[in-house]
Amino acid sequence: MNKSDLKKVSDYIWEIPKEYRGDMRVPARVFANEQLVADLFKDKSLEQLVNVATLPGIQKWALSMPDIHEGYGFPIGGVAAFDIKAGIISPGGIGYDINCGVRLIKTPVAYDEIKSKIGELATNLYYEVPSGVGKGGRLDLVNKEMDAVLAKGVDKMLKAGYATEDDKKHCESDGRLTDADPDLVSKTAKSRGRDQLGTIGAGNHFVEVQRVDTIFDKKAAESLGLYEDQITIMVHCGSRGLGHQNATDYIKTMMSAMPKYGISLPDPELACVPFSSPEGQNYWKAMNACANYAWANRQFITWEIREAWKKTFGGNAEELKLVYDVAHNLAKLEEYDGKKVVVHRKGATRSFPGQPVLIPGSMGTASYVLVGAPDSMELSFGSSCHGAGRVMSRTKAKKVVRGSVLKEELEAQGIAIRSGSMAGLAEEAPIAYKDVEAVVDVVHGAGLAQKVVRLKPVAVIKG
Amino acid sequence: MKYKILSHTADLRLEVYGKTIEELFKNAAEALADIQKKGAVGRELKERIAVEAASQSALLVDFLNDILAKSQINKAVYRVDSLDFAGNKLTAKISGAKVEKFDEDVKAVTYHEADVKKDGDLFTAKLVLDI
Numbered sequence: 001m002n003k004s005d006l007k008k009v010s011d012y013i014w015e016i017p018k019e020y021r022g023d024m025r026v027p028a029r030v031f032a033n034e035q036l037v038a039d040l041f042k043d044k045s046l047e048q049l050v051n052v053a054t055l056p057g058i059q060k061w062a063l064s065m066p067d068i069h070e071g072y073g074f075p076i077g078g079v080a081a082f083d084i085k086a087g088i089i090s091p092g093g094i095g096y097d098i099n100c101g102v103r104l105i106k107t108p109v110a111y112d113e114i115k116s117k118i119g120e121l122a123t124n125l126y127y128e129v130p131s132g133v134g135k136g137g138r139l140d141l142v143n144k145e146m147d148a149v150l151a152k153g154v155d156k157m158l159k160a161g162y163a164t165e166d167d168k169k170h171c172e173s174d175g176r177l178t179d180a181d182p183d184l185v186s187k188t189a190k191s192r193g194r195d196q197l198g199t200i201g202a203g204n205h206f207v208e209v210q211r212v213d214t215i216f217d218k219k220a221a222e223s224l225g226l227y228e229d230q231i232t233i234m235v236h237c238g239s240r241g242l243g244h245q246n247a248t249d250y251i252k253t254m255m256s257a258m259p260k261y262g263i264s265l266p267d268p269e270l271a272c273v274p275f276s277s278p279e280g281q282n283y284w285k286a287m288n289a290c291a292n293y294a295w296a297n298r299q300f301i302t303w304e305i306r307e308a309w310k311k312t313f314g315g316n317a318e319e320l321k322l323v324y325d326v327a328h329n330l331a332k333l334e335e336y337d338g339k340k341v342v343v344h345r346k347g348a349t350r351s352f353p354g355q356p357v358l359i360p361g362s363m364g365t366a367s368y369v370l371v372g373a374p375d376s377m378e379l380s381f382g383s384s385c386h387g388a389g390r391v392m393s394r395t396k397a398k399k400v401v402r403g404s405v406l407k408e409e410l411e412a413q414g415i416a417i418r419s420g421s422m423a424g425l426a427e428e429a430p431i432a433y434k435d436v437e438a439v440v441d442v443v444h445g446a447g448l449a450q451k452v453v454r455l456k457p458v459a460v461i462k463g
Numbered sequence: 464m465k466y467k468i469l470s471h472t473a474d475l476r477l478e479v480y481g482k483t484i485e486e487l488f489k490n491a492a493e494a495l496a497d498i499q500k501k502g503a504v505g506r507e508l509k510e511r512i513a514v515e516a517a518s519q520s521a522l523l524v525d526f527l528n529d530i531l532a533k534s535q536i537n538k539a540v541y542r543v544d545s546l547d548f549a550g551n552k553l554t555a556k557i558s559g560a561k562v563e564k565f566d567e568d569v570k571a572v573t574y575h576e577a578d579v580k581k582d583g584d585l586f587t588a589k590l591v592l593d594i
Contacts (some may be wrong), residue, residue, distance in 0.1 A: 043472045070472040072575030072591045092555045096570040096593045133499075134538050202568040203594060241535045244570040244593070248528050251574065253570065255521065268521075269575035269591075390473045394594070456558035463568075 001046050003037065006030070012446035013379075015061075016050060023266065024053040028062040028383065033442050036066055036174070039434065043070035045077075051266045052080050056089020056274075061342055063380055065348050066442035067389025067434060071095075073269030076283055076347035076390075079383045082275060084333070084340045088263070089280045090272035091254065091287070093344035095329035096247040097154070098287055098296030098461055099240030101172075102349075102358040103325040103385075104369065105302060107309070110229045111211040111458065117312055119416045122459035124308035126418035127206055129301055132463035133202045136195035139300070146190050149197065150182035153292030154299050162303040165281040170322035171225075172350060175295035180288035183243070186249050193242025193293060198300035202424055202463035204387075205237040207305065208360070209416075209459035210367060220371050224323050224356060225279075226453050234367060234455070235301050236360055238329060241295035246290045250283040275342050284331070284342075291330055323369065324356035328386035336381060343381050351376040351384035357449040361436030362388045363428045364410045368440045369457040375447035384449045388439055392432040401429040416459040424463060466494040475567075475592040476576070480585055487545045487579065487586040488523060494555070495527055496540045498567050498592065503540040505560030515552045519579045522551050523588055527572040531559060538562060544572070561568055 006014040009029070012039060016028040028049045032040065033398050040046055040061050052074055053062035059081045068077035077451045082088055114121070130137050141149060148156045154175025157163040200207060215221045226232070239246075254271040257279045257384030258264070263272060271366050273279045306317030328349045331342050351357050351372035360367040365388070391402075403422025406429050410417050419425045444451050469476040477494055481487030496503065512529045516522040530541050539559035546555045570593040579588045 045472070064509075072474065072573040072593065076473055092573075092575075096573075133568040134535070134562065135564060187533050188536070192532060202565075245532055245535075248532075248571045250529075252525060255574070256517065267575060268577070269573050271574070393470045393472055394475065395468055396470065420564070421566070 002041060009150065011068050012442050017048065021050055024050060024443040026053050026058050026061050028053045030064045031066045031442055031446050032277055032319050033438065036434065036442065042391065045070045045075040045213065046114055046389055048073070048075040049078060052078060054266060055080065055082065055270065055272060056184055056263065057083040057089065059083060063383070065383065065385035066083065066439045067347065067385040069389045069391065073267055074346045077385060078132045078288040078346045078374060079343065079348045081381045083338065084275050084342055087275055087342065088272035089275045089283060089331060090170065090269060090270055090344065091283060092269045093246045093346055094169045094287060094331050095167055095346045096244045097238035097329055098246060098331040099291035099327045101294060101298065101325060101327040102360055103235040103302065104116050104323040104358050105233040105305065105320050106225055106323050107231045107233065108230050108319045111231055112229065114231060115297065118458050120416045121209060121312045121391040122416040122461060123444045124311045125305060125461045127268045128304045128308040129207050129461065130199040131202065131224070131461065132420040135199060136354065137198040137461070139197050140195045141197060146194065147182040149183055149293055149296045150289035151180055152176055152236065153295040157296050157299040164318060167302065167322050171295055171325040174227050174327065175287035175299065177291050179285055181285035181290050182289050184286040185246055185289050189242045189245035189249060192245045193240055196240040196295050198243065198304055199240065200237040200301065200463060201240055204428055205462065207461040208234045208457050210234060210455035210457050212453050213366065213456040214454040220452045223262060224452065226323065226369065232455055234360060235298055237297060239290045240297065242293050246286055250286065253279055287331065291327065294389035295325065322418050324358060324377070326350065326358050345383055347386045348383045349381065350353055350382055351449045353377065357384045359385060360387050362430040362433035363460055364413065364415055364430050364457060365436055369448035369452045369455065370443065372451055373447050373450050376449065379446065380448050384443050385439055388436040390432055391434050394427040397429050397432040398423055398426045401426040401431060415457050418461045420463050465490040471591060473507060475594050478589050478592065479588045482584065484548065484586055485546045487588055488500050488526060488546055488591055491492055491523060491527055491588060491590065492530055492541065492543045495530060495569065499534060499565045500562045501566060503560045506558035507561060508537055508539050508559035512555045513514050515573065517551065519551060520577045521574065522553060523579055524572050524574050524577050526555065528552060529563045529574060531569060567594055
């Protein structure tokens with residue numbers, strides 16, 4: 001594929017017509033500007049998007065957000081809506097890390113007030129929030145305790161004293177999906193997740209201390225309780241090994257079931273079944289249970305962050321309040337033009353009008369808070385991008401960047417780094433990502449969400 | 464060469480080689496172990512795996528995912544001791560070394576591009592790991 005296969009719809013929207021490949025049921029659309037379009041042909045992301053356009057019951061377009069990059073099955077940054085009667089559900093369209101998401105916490109202090117203690121805060125966060133692969137957490141969830149987390153999400157954390165009512169109110173779906181069945185999550189998945197609640201894992205997951213650097217929309221910022229130079233804390237992680245195993249289990253189930261439903265696919269990783277089928281409904285309820293685990297995970301991490309805050313500054317850590325918590329690997333039942341659809345977002349967030357949209361940039365650059373804009377409902381099934389989007393493989397990043405040198409460079413910029421792995425740090429070097437400013441400008445310009453504030457990192461904690 | 468890491472933007476793509484199908488599966492498990500924790504040695508944990516799939520490619524993915532699950536649950540890195548094939552079924556004996564921490568968070572071995580092939584005398588398989 002090359003640029004001539006793309007039709008320019010507007011400054012921010014490009015279309016791959018249905019005629020590009022005979023098996024496409026709908027066109028594919030890419031949100032990008034001229035600068036980002038150039039990156040689209042460096043990997044297989046557009047071919048993957050075309051594959052999504054072939055799936056049964058897909059509505060309007062297979063969509064990709066400006067942070068699109070190659071995944072497996074669906075591209076990362078992919079959005080697709082399927083009719084709930086004639087359409088499918090696909091675990092590969094949600095991702096292995098079910099309800100991977102981002103949470104933003106606001107603090108009552110400005111950067112200058114705590115500048116001298118940022119290093120100490122970073123160290124306390126590193127020790128309070130377990131990170132790294134294989135590092136277990138404080139809780140051992142078995143039997144009824146695990147099932148309660150899977151059924152109730154943040155409500156379970158509230159009952160256990162790890163959340164406030166205010167926390168719950170500021171989570172997408174109040175941090176709990178009710179159509180969840182813990183019995184449909186395998187024992188293996190539960191075993192993988194039993195000691196992982198309250199842990200961030202590794203890869204691109206992090207806890208970051210930030211300062212509000214630029215305000216684009218003063219009124220919207222005020223309504224979110226954000227002001228210039230304020231300290232915020234961002235968390236990025238998901239359902240850990242539990243969600244990964246659940247996806248593995250159900251992709252296997254669906255691969256066996258597909259012939260029964262007459263489904264054949266250009267890529268087995270797109271494995272899917274009709275949404276209304278028994279296998280589809282089982283996955284749906286298991287996925288919702290895993291999403292609840294992920295919300296409970298980010299909530300328990302918030303409790304740990306409050307512990308680190310108290311250790312560093314004393315006082316009442318409940319003054320740390322949520323701005324919002326948004327999922328970016330999830331399927332949801334929604335209605336557009338009077339039709340019920342199951343919207344798959346893989347590396348994409350909801351962007352409903354007025355809803356906070358959180359877009360973390362690459363390590364050491366900037367993150368953004370936006371609010372969903374009305375046009376998103378017409379253009380993108382109420383969706384926006386989820387991050388900056390990779391452009392360089394982890395292997396290459398490790399070859400061209402030395403973790404220890406990167407750490408020195410970031411610290412010279414005033415960013416405290418606490419990382420359990422220098423190789424892991426190198427993998428996440430800013431050079432490996434797209435320019436977050438360009439990505440956010442597309443989201444803003446296309447009318448999917450409006451910029452509210454920009455956040456700059458002052459401390460990064462990762463595995 | 465037992466395996467080679469290839470380029471992939473977000474995840475990890477690799478190509479595995481073996482003179483026999485048994486060797487291909489063993490080398491794929493070794494690649495997974497090396498990615499999880501380079502140099503992990505020891506055989507204190509013993510496990511058995513039984514897998515059945517619709518194709519040889521799916522069998523390889525399912526086999527590696529079973530090892531991965533045991534690995535994450537027991538915090539260990541496994542190597543294959545023996546393998547027995549019967550069509551698209553296999554049983555394996557594996558042994559593992561306990562580790563404190565993994566180098567890389569392998570979430571899953573995906574079916575994307577998974578393809579076991581025989582080129583002349585060599586079996587090859589491409590795999591994409593979600594990391």
